[in-house]
Amino acid sequence: MKKILLPILLLFASSLILAAYPVYYKEQYYKLYHIHYIQYPDDSIENIFWLEKAIEADFANPLYALAKIGDKKSWERYRYLFNMHLELKMIEQHLALGSKFDKREAFFFNAPWKRENLDSLKTAETAYKTALSYWPKAKEWANKAESIKFLYLPEVQFWEDEATRIVQGSLDYDRIITKELNRLNRVKLAFENMDEASY
Numbered sequence: 001m002k003k004i005l006l007p008i009l010l011l012f013a014s015s016l017i018l019a020a021y022p023v024y025y026k027e028q029y030y031k032l033y034h035i036h037y038i039q040y041p042d043d044s045i046e047n048i049f050w051l052e053k054a055i056e057a058d059f060a061n062p063l064y065a066l067a068k069i070g071d072k073k074s075w076e077r078y079r080y081l082f083n084m085h086l087e088l089k090m091i092e093q094h095l096a097l098g099s100k101f102d103k104r105e106a107f108f109f110n111a112p113w114k115r116e117n118l119d120s121l122k123t124a125e126t127a128y129k130t131a132l133s134y135w136p137k138a139k140e141w142a143n144k145a146e147s148i149k150f151l152y153l154p155e156v157q158f159w160e161d162e163a164t165r166i167v168q169g170s171l172d173y174d175r176i177i178t179k180e181l182n183r184l185n186r187v188k189l190a191f192e193n194m195d196e197a198s199y
Contacts, residue, residue: 026082027066029054033089044097051090055083067155077148081159084141088162091131091138091173095180098127102180106190111199114191121188125181132177142166 023029032050036043059079062069066082069075102124103110103117110117142163153160165171 023053024057025060025064026054026057026086027060027064029057030066030082030086039096041097041100044093044100047093048090048097051086051093055086055090067153073148073151074153077145077151078153078156080141080145080148081153081156081163084138084145084163084166085156085159087134087138087141088173090134091177094127094131094134095177098124098131098180100124101127102184103187103191104183106187106194108194108198110191111194114194117191118188121184121191125184125188128177128181128184132174132181135173135177138173139166 023032029050033047033054035047059065059082062075062078065075065078067074067078069078101120103121106117143166145163146167162171
């Protein structure tokens with residue numbers, strides 16, 4: 001009896017239609033973004049995909065915002081902060097992606113794989129430069145948010161802190177990424193200068 005019942009139950013379970021809901025709004029796409037304990041390049045690429053969708057999408061109704069919206073000014077500040085935060089997350093994900101391909105130093109024993117290392121550094125450089133391209137927009141959104149004075153959204157405290165740090169200059173991805181690109185160029189030059197005598 002059990003041998004007959006089990007296949008019937010499996011057949012019935014596989015025929016059930018699982019309910020799904022469509023994703024339309026920034027807030028919904030943002031909830032699909034997640035960080036893994038160990039983040040592989042595919043994880044970063046997946047997050048970049050969801051963040052790009054979030055940047056392109058419209059905002060949900062203020063009733064479904066990630067912060068309590070009481071008036072038009074708080075709605076305006078929320079939108080500025082959210083857009084800024086999405087741009088910063090894009091920077092972080094591109095930096096995480098680039099770091100997986102970045103060779104922090106050109107060791108002499110890597111000389112036999114000079115071409116592969118240079119290809120890897122090129123990928124890292126592309127990711128870093130892409131990350132840098134999101135920085136002007138993030139600064140613009142932060143300045144717009146900070147132009148609305150005496151308004152505070154406690155539910156998105158972290159976004160508030162990010163905006164303040166950007167405006168005050170303590171968070172400056174232009175400086176951080178430029179420093180990384182300069183280091184990467186020194187490593188690339190060291191690999192390019194390697195020859196048979198280097199190993």
